[in-house]
Amino acid sequence: MGDDCGIPGDLLENIREGHESAWRELVDLLTPQVYRIIRNQVRTSSDHDDLAQDAFTKIFLKLDQYDSRSPFPHWVSRITINTCYDWLRRHKARPLVSFSDLGESQAELIEKSLADESSEQTESLQAMRELLDRLISTLNPREQIVIRLLDLEEKSIQDICDHTGWGVSKVKITAMRARRKLTDHFKKLEPNH
Numbered sequence: 001m002g003d004d005c006g007i008p009g010d011l012l013e014n015i016r017e018g019h020e021s022a023w024r025e026l027v028d029l030l031t032p033q034v035y036r037i038i039r040n041q042v043r044t045s046s047d048h049d050d051l052a053q054d055a056f057t058k059i060f061l062k063l064d065q066y067d068s069r070s071p072f073p074h075w076v077s078r079i080t081i082n083t084c085y086d087w088l089r090r091h092k093a094r095p096l097v098s099f100s101d102l103g104e105s106q107a108e109l110i111e112k113s114l115a116d117e118s119s120e121q122t123e124s125l126q127a128m129r130e131l132l133d134r135l136i137s138t139l140n141p142r143e144q145i146v147i148r149l150l151d152l153e154e155k156s157i158q159d160i161c162d163h164t165g166w167g168v169s170k171v172k173i174t175a176m177r178a179r180r181k182l183t184d185h186f187k188k189l190e191p192n193h
Helices: 011-016 020-041 045-065 072-090 104-115 125-136 141-152 157-164 168-188
Strands: none
Touching: 011 020, 011 045, 020 045, 020 072, 020 141, 045 072, 072 141, 072 157, 125 141, 125 168, 141 157, 141 168, 157 168
């Protein structure tokens, strides 16, 4: 029952038989994957440890439901993404971002971009990333997850379906709506809007 993420074939069986050391080994193997997903979906780093604990609890409790039809890493990703999704839904704070809310470097970046549409990549890449994170945080939880997976992590539609359990049309429609909202939010950031 081993698979391509380096999970030894007997490890899951040992966990099912109640070997605590096998569970610790699995947690050690999965920690990088789980934290990478959490960091990419939830920007508040103070919540990452709690989310990881929730994800690992769900993985442990649902381990008997894993049937090896899909790769184990996909199954873990699905649980972790759904844990992030549930957290984002519970913390519905999706603040609107206005031009006056932006930091000085973010405001300057917007003004430069609006003034010079052919502007090339600048030293303000970090400010742009922060602005993008703020704009994405205004979306609903499902839209945040789809946009981050599709556009920031450059996952395919099929990968997103595999990792979330959502259908192709749901992912495509969610991405379309999210992009439309992001465009609207960005337009509202114009200084004279």
